[in-house]
Amino acid sequence: xxxxxxxxxxxxxxQFKDQKVDRELMKEIVDIARWAPSWANFQxxxxxxxxxxxxxxxxxxxxxxxxxxxxxxxxxxxGVAVLSFVKGKSGKLDKDEYATNKANVxxxxxxxxxxxxxxxxxxxxxxxxxxxxxxxxxxxxxxxGLPEEETVATLIVYxxxxxxxxxATPRKQVDDILRFV
Numbered sequence: 001x002x003x004x005x006x007x008x009x010x011x012x013x014x015q016f017k018d019q020k021v022d023r024e025l026m027k028e029i030v031d032i033a034r035w036a037p038s039w040a041n042f043q044x045x046x047x048x049x050x051x052x053x054x055x056x057x058x059x060x061x062x063x064x065x066x067x068x069x070x071x072x073x074x075x076x077x078x079g080v081a082v083l084s085f086v087k088g089k090s091g092k093l094d095k096d097e098y099a100t101n102k103a104n105v106x107x108x109x110x111x112x113x114x115x116x117x118x119x120x121x122x123x124x125x126x127x128x129x130x131x132x133x134x135x136x137x138x139x140x141x142x143x144x145g146l147p148e149e150e151t152v153a154t155l156i157v158y159x160x161x162x163x164x165x166x167x168a169t170p171r172k173q174v175d176d177i178l179r180f181v
Contacts, residue, residue: 006120011166013128014073016159020051021079021127026158032121036114039090039106045114045153048082048144056080058143059155067134070155078159081118081129082140084150085111111153118156128161 030047038044050056060074074080091106093099100106119129137152146152 001124003120006123008168009165010120010123011128011168012130013159013161013166014069014130014157015162016076016078016128016157017162018076019078019160021159023049023051025125025127026079026081029118029121029125029127032124033114033118036110036117038110038113040093042086042089042110044085044089044107044110046084046086046146046150047118048084048146050080050082050144051078055143059140063136063140063143063155064132065134065136070132070134073130073132073157076159076162077157079157081156081158082144082146083111083115083118083153083156084141084146085114085153086149087151088149107151108153115154115156122158126160127158130157131155132157 026049030049033045033047034043036045050059056074056077056079059080060071064070064074085107087104087107089107090110091098091100091102091104098104115131119131122129132155135152135155140152140155141150
């Protein structure tokens with residue numbers, strides 16, 4: 001599958017088959033995702049993969065602020081990637097001072113690049129994903145036991161898609177989002 005096809009065909013998947021994704025396949029996906037670019041090549045993204053149903057259920061009850069779409073998606077999820085990042089590195093040229101007025105926003109930017117790369121790698125390998133925005137990062141961190149120097153960026157639910165692949169939602173025209181100066 002070429003990159004343009006992957007970008008255009010990847011969708012958020014919320015319905016999954018009752019089939020676990022093999023850990024070796026998930027390791028391959030993370031191996032691809034680790035090539036995502038990052039500030040000064042600090043490679044701050046970390047992936048904690050959860051395939052234990054009891055922990056996934058706890059993420060649903062305690063980690064998504066009761067947001068019904070996320071709770072429902074977690075009910076049939078076969079796996080969850082907790083995407084976290086190492087704090088205090090991205091955005092700095094030396095260990096003490098941020099290089100731009102964006103300060104630590106670069107950490108989230110790097111996590112976003114890593115997130116998209118992970119989802120595209122999963123799609124290329126036949127694994128559907130859904131990125132969660134409504135999360136309780138402190139609760140999730142506690143549930144999965146993240147190290148103190150990391151913070152949760154998002155949850156990415158994954159599994160083999162159940163049913164038909166969703167059609168693309170309409171996109172704005174290129175002239176509506178592009179300007180030349």
